Amino acid sequence: MKEWDVVCIVCPKGCRMKVTEENNDMKVSGNQCKRGLTYGVKEVTNPTRVITSTVKVNHPIHRRMPVVTKGAVPKGMMLDVMKEINLIELELPIMVGDMIIGDVLGTGINIVASRTIK
Amino acid sequence: MREYDTIIIGGGPAGLAAAVEIYNEGVTDILILERDIQLGGILQQCIHNGFGLHEFKEELTGPEYAQRFIDKVEELKIPYKINTMVLDITKEKEIHIMNSEDGYQILKAKTIVLAMGCRERTAGAISLPGTRPVGIITAGTAQYYLNMKGYLVGKKVFILGSGDIGLIMARRMTLEGATVLGVAEILPYSGGLTRNIVQCLHDFDIPLYLSHTVAKVKGKDRVEGLTLMEVDENRKPIKGTEQEFEVDALLLSVGLIPDNELSESADIDIHRRTNGPIVNEKMETNVEGIFACGNVLHVHDLVDFVSAESRRAGRGVVRYLNGEKTLSKGVETVNGQGVSYVVPQKLHVDQIEGKFAEVFLRTTDVYHDAKIVIKLDGKEIKTFKRPHLAPAEMEHLKINKELIDIDYGQLSVEVVEKEAN
Numbered sequence: 001m002k003e004w005d006v007v008c009i010v011c012p013k014g015c016r017m018k019v020t021e022e023n024n025d026m027k028v029s030g031n032q033c034k035r036g037l038t039y040g041v042k043e044v045t046n047p048t049r050v051i052t053s054t055v056k057v058n059h060p061i062h063r064r065m066p067v068v069t070k071g072a073v074p075k076g077m078m079l080d081v082m083k084e085i086n087l088i089e090l091e092l093p094i095m096v097g098d099m100i101i102g103d104v105l106g107t108g109i110n111i112v113a114s115r116t117i118k
Numbered sequence: 119m120r121e122y123d124t125i126i127i128g129g130g131p132a133g134l135a136a137a138v139e140i141y142n143e144g145v146t147d148i149l150i151l152e153r154d155i156q157l158g159g160i161l162q163q164c165i166h167n168g169f170g171l172h173e174f175k176e177e178l179t180g181p182e183y184a185q186r187f188i189d190k191v192e193e194l195k196i197p198y199k200i201n202t203m204v205l206d207i208t209k210e211k212e213i214h215i216m217n218s219e220d221g222y223q224i225l226k227a228k229t230i231v232l233a234m235g236c237r238e239r240t241a242g243a244i245s246l247p248g249t250r251p252v253g254i255i256t257a258g259t260a261q262y263y264l265n266m267k268g269y270l271v272g273k274k275v276f277i278l279g280s281g282d283i284g285l286i287m288a289r290r291m292t293l294e295g296a297t298v299l300g301v302a303e304i305l306p307y308s309g310g311l312t313r314n315i316v317q318c319l320h321d322f323d324i325p326l327y328l329s330h331t332v333a334k335v336k337g338k339d340r341v342e343g344l345t346l347m348e349v350d351e352n353r354k355p356i357k358g359t360e361q362e363f364e365v366d367a368l369l370l371s372v373g374l375i376p377d378n379e380l381s382e383s384a385d386i387d388i389h390r391r392t393n394g395p396i397v398n399e400k401m402e403t404n405v406e407g408i409f410a411c412g413n414v415l416h417v418h419d420l421v422d423f424v425s426a427e428s429r430r431a432g433r434g435v436v437r438y439l440n441g442e443k444t445l446s447k448g449v450e451t452v453n454g455q456g457v458s459y460v461v462p463q464k465l466h467v468d469q470i471e472g473k474f475a476e477v478f479l480r481t482t483d484v485y486h487d488a489k490i491v492i493k494l495d496g497k498e499i500k501t502f503k504r505p506h507l508a509p510a511e512m513e514h515l516k517i518n519k520e521l522i523d524i525d526y527g528q529l530s531v532e533v534v535e536k537e538a539n
Contacts, residue, residue: 007316011171014312049317052165052179053293054265061155064268066165066181075321082293096185114165115158115181116189 004044010035019044048072051081052114055088055100059117065090066114067100073107080105093118121226123147124435125213127204127380128233130159132412134187135425136231139432141194145439149225150191150198151215157191157198158184159235160258161421163265166286168313172422183421207384209405229407229435232381232395233428236374236413238283244372246278248335248344257283257371261290270294272367276344277301278332280308280315282419282510284371289318298322299363302330302346304353307484309373309510311419331355332368341368374417384408391459392416398448398464399475400434401427409434416461416478419512423478433471444469447526451477454493454532458482458509467523474516479531481507487536492517495527507533 001022008015008031017030019040028040042048050072054064073081081104088100094113101111123145126133129152137150156162161169164180171177174186191198202217213225238256246254255263255271261283263269273296277284280303288298301319306329308315319326333347333355348359376394378386387396387404394415395403401411411431412424445468451460460479467475479490485507492500492515499521507513515531522529 007312009313009317011168011177011313014316016312049321050167050177051293052167054165054268056268064266066179066265068165068167068179068182078293096182114179115162115185 047075124229125227126231129157132428133233135428136432139429143436232410239373251337253341277369279372281371282310285314285318302327304331401431454530456533
């Protein structure tokens with residue numbers, strides 16, 4: 001039997017969980033909600049993270065537009081995704097939720113603006 | 119002199135939530151005063167996600183969370199002035215303001231909402247030993263430079279203090295190409311949320327040095343290095359534990375202080391433990407008609423709770439304007455064993471909305487398998503079981519108001535650790 005100690009990062013509660021695998025059967029304990037169950041299994045099989053950063057904008061007052069991945073990308077690809085984000089330069093106006101990069105590096109995840117700058 | 123029904127000082131999450139609530143409750147003569155170039159407050163630079171799980175049942179970034187309230191304020195056409203500094207307020211509810219459009223003006227209000235937020239403790243505040251070269255900077259300032267201006271303040275970074283902003287900045291600077299050599303915390307436990315230790319430090323193999331502090335800063339013009347030392351239980355550095363680090367920036371994440379200079383000028387009583395105004399169940403201060411909410415009242419770890427608290431203050435404003443009077447003398451809340459503070463500090467049972475009195479508290483230490491015991495004039499009336507308590511995690515309790523239905527008295531809140539059998 002394999003066993004992992006995982007701290008859930010889905011919400012600020014930070015449940016301390018135990019994930020076990022026996023005969024391809026994954027079990028999670030210590031979680032206080034359903035999302036912990038999904039996170040626990042994913043964290044030991046295919047860990048992913050939401051990335052937030054900023055991109056350059058051309059504007060008299062504002063210099064950066066905050067952006068966020070709409071969904072989580074594989075943890076190992078974080079630095080590659082950062083490189084893609086850092087290539088972007090935006091013309092305004094941009095509204096919150098507008099697409100900045102579609103399907104970043106073939107992950108199926110879009111990167112969107114996280115505020116409105118007019 | 120034009121008299122507003124309510125003036126809100128601060129256009130961050132607290133001020134915006136209060137404004138929307140006041141409007142929705144039927145009072146529309148509102149003015150929000152904000153010193154920054156835009157509404158949204160500190161959330162605009164908190165570009166990371168994790169906001170809004172309580173408020174919107176989804177995970178948002180700071181700017182996204184702020185945008186929802188800004189859009190609401192714009193939609194309702196609630197008036198606001200940006201780039202406007204409040205210089206002084208008086209207990210007669212006169213507000214002295216200054217901006218480049220209107221110049222110096224005195225405004226009058228029937229009610230005021232204090233929503234100025236908090237500021238960071240600095241190198242001076244913690245008596246950081248060593249020189250004072252360029253490159254020693256609070257984590258929030260480094261965050262402002264990076265996320266608002268696009269400047270990385272260092273390439274080889276050390277962080278003193280394990281507050282959430284420091285942890286968030288450890289990850290953020292790493293992703294932008296800096297090397298974060300470590301985070302030191304003088305206490306034996308972290309000051310940040312556990313999830314931030316995991317996703318900001320463990321993910322990037324950044325060491326967390328608990329019971330350690332920066333014993334010396336080196337460098338004449340620019341910071342060049344520092345000495346890290348382990349501390350004993352009295353927080354005294356232990357000889358022989360010196361470790362040297364070569365750095366070009368030292369970030370400080372060593373606590374936040376409610377920003378109450380304006381409150382004090384209006385004769386508002388400040389609580390010595392929260393460093394914020396003393397308030398009642400409606401978030402009203404000792405000066406009638408002046409309310410306080412958000413981080414100016416006490417430092418929160420979740421903005422969701424700021425929004426909820428600010429709506430409560432907003433409803434308090436409207437009830438005050440409607441001429442509601444408090445009948446009871448009020449129950450005073452006090453911190454007992456293991457509790458560092460309780461907010462609100464006064465509860466008038468006849469004024470509490472709904473069935474429950476809501477109180478917020480922080481503990482003085484980390485506790486496991488503990489219970490929070492509520493006593494009214496020394497008599498136990500309610501206990502709450504808690505598997506885990508930590509100073510970094512604010513506790514929220516709901517106490518049935520029938521249990522405290524008296525004219526005046528003292529409600530104490532204490533932590534009792536389960537005895538080992």
